[in-house]
Amino acid sequence: MAEAFGAAELEAVVPRLRRYARALTGTREAADDLTQDALERAWQKRALWQPGTDLRAWMFTIMHNVFVTGTRKGRPTVSLDDLAVEDNRPAAGTSVETGIVLGELARSLEMLPGEQREVLLLVGLEQFSYAEASEMLGVPIGTVMSRLSRARERLRLLLEAGGVGSERPAALRRVK
Amino acid sequence: MNMPPTEELLHAYVDNALTDEERREVERWLAQDAEAAQRVRAYLEQNIALHSLFDPVLAEPHALNVATPRRAANASRWFALAATLILGIGIGFAWRGWQAGPSGPVTIAREAALAHVAYVPEVRHPVEVTAAEEKHLVAWLSKRLDAPLRAPSLVSHGYQLLGGRLLPPTSRRDPAPLALLMYENAQGKRLSLLVKREANNAETSFRFSEDQGARVFYWIDGPFGYALAGDIDRDELQKIARGVYQQLNP
Numbered sequence: 001m002a003e004a005f006g007a008a009e010l011e012a013v014v015p016r017l018r019r020y021a022r023a024l025t026g027t028r029e030a031a032d033d034l035t036q037d038a039l040e041r042a043w044q045k046r047a048l049w050q051p052g053t054d055l056r057a058w059m060f061t062i063m064h065n066v067f068v069t070g071t072r073k074g075r076p077t078v079s080l081d082d083l084a085v086e087d088n089r090p091a092a093g094t095s096v097e098t099g100i101v102l103g104e105l106a107r108s109l110e111m112l113p114g115e116q117r118e119v120l121l122l123v124g125l126e127q128f129s130y131a132e133a134s135e136m137l138g139v140p141i142g143t144v145m146s147r148l149s150r151a152r153e154r155l156r157l158l159l160e161a162g163g164v165g166s167e168r169p170a171a172l173r174r175v176k
Numbered sequence: 177m178n179m180p181p182t183e184e185l186l187h188a189y190v191d192n193a194l195t196d197e198e199r200r201e202v203e204r205w206l207a208q209d210a211e212a213a214q215r216v217r218a219y220l221e222q223n224i225a226l227h228s229l230f231d232p233v234l235a236e237p238h239a240l241n242v243a244t245p246r247r248a249a250n251a252s253r254w255f256a257l258a259a260t261l262i263l264g265i266g267i268g269f270a271w272r273g274w275q276a277g278p279s280g281p282v283t284i285a286r287e288a289a290l291a292h293v294a295y296v297p298e299v300r301h302p303v304e305v306t307a308a309e310e311k312h313l314v315a316w317l318s319k320r321l322d323a324p325l326r327a328p329s330l331v332s333h334g335y336q337l338l339g340g341r342l343l344p345p346t347s348r349r350d351p352a353p354l355a356l357l358m359y360e361n362a363q364g365k366r367l368s369l370l371v372k373r374e375a376n377n378a379e380t381s382f383r384f385s386e387d388q389g390a391r392v393f394y395w396i397d398g399p400f401g402y403a404l405a406g407d408i409d410r411d412e413l414q415k416i417a418r419g420v421y422q423q424l425n426p
Contacts, residue, residue: 006297007243014242019233023226031233036240043243047389095228098221102229105222123191124223125230130193145184152187156218 004046005055010039013059016126020060023121024067026110038063060126061136064118100159108158116151119144124152181205186212190219243294285394288370288403289387291343291356296366302358303339313340317355321373323399327357328369328423333416335359335367343370367406367413369420374401382417384410393417397424 017038021031042049042062049058093102109117115137122133123144130148134141181189181202188194189202206213295302305313310327318325320342327337336359343354352373359367380396391413394403402424404417 004297007294011242014238014240015234015236018236018238018240019230022233023230032238032240035238039240039242093228095221095225097228098225100221100225100228102225105225105229120222121226125226127191130188130191145187148187149183152190152219152222153215155222156215159218159222 004051005049009055010042013056014039016056017059017063020121020126021063023109023125024117026106034063034066037066041066057128057132057136060122060128064136067114067118104159104162108155111158112151112154116147116154119147120151120155123148180209180212186216187219190216190223284370284372284401284403285383285385285392286387287354287372288368288392288394288405289385289390291370292368292390292405295341295356295358296368302366304341306339307337310337317342320353321355321371323373325355325371326424328420330359330367330416330419333419334361335416336361338366365406365408367404367408367416370403370405372401373399382414384414395421397421
């Protein structure tokens, strides 16, 4: 028991888990549900963690599993309808270096299939290696690469189209 | 480079996963393939913009329960508090709203299991006052529990006293603080002994429970309730619990 991780070690991973969860789910509420469930599962299974290995990578693996099986509140992923009404995404603005409008990036990200979004974020945002992402997701590296390739290209086209207004289903345009 | 770089090589370039030589090759190619260069630039910009969009989350305060064994409300409050203590932010705040379950021996067994699971994994701060200051520790805890406390010696069982800490009361109905003594053997296994003032001055037999992955023997003896928790063999734990009991009742 002495060699297992404690709350302090787990706490150190939380900011990055939350960042990833926010990017993955789109809203603060869904992200915190996902993170909370992942933390609880990790705590229950902490005896299974191999001391000396990367706790952060282990936590991301758990979060992936929670994400695909659904959080306990029973949402496998956040539906686009939820996002339309909850509209509490990260602050809007424009990325100075790239000229990308951040609100458009957030909406475009939501248009990607979950499995592509996961790879794009694990690699592009969280800077895990392809091998680490492959291990976390339980898929071969080739699959990681093809998902990454499709995700980036799709995102590029969405952003070039000037956001996703033209692609959003009619249901999302309704006004509260 | 005669052949255009593979799609994989382009992404590995974006993700900085190439050797210097591979990177130079890709750059040579990109210099003559405007379409590929534009795509690569777009992918690089995606990474930058993702950071602009989501890095602010890193600095946000959060209200998550970091070390929560299960969703049971009582347990999660307990662990929210434990996490707070470990971070040194403060004591006893979240605690006040906590409503205890059934009082008496069942409660102390649960409190002991939770305390054990919360503090035993702590490498640096398992205790507030170390055994080096045992006299001070015992005097302090006795004062706070408002009854003379003793720290039993478990040396004959191979466990040294590490020290102890004060835990805040677990409910409004039961405002007495709790004392936690921690022991460690040569292999680093830890036992914790929770001591609590019991209002009804009863006496009970040894009881056993298993909770949160910790085994607990608990009993009430006069003004105190005791609970010895550990993740060791049940018979061994019982033997040590008997040793504690005998020392406290010579």
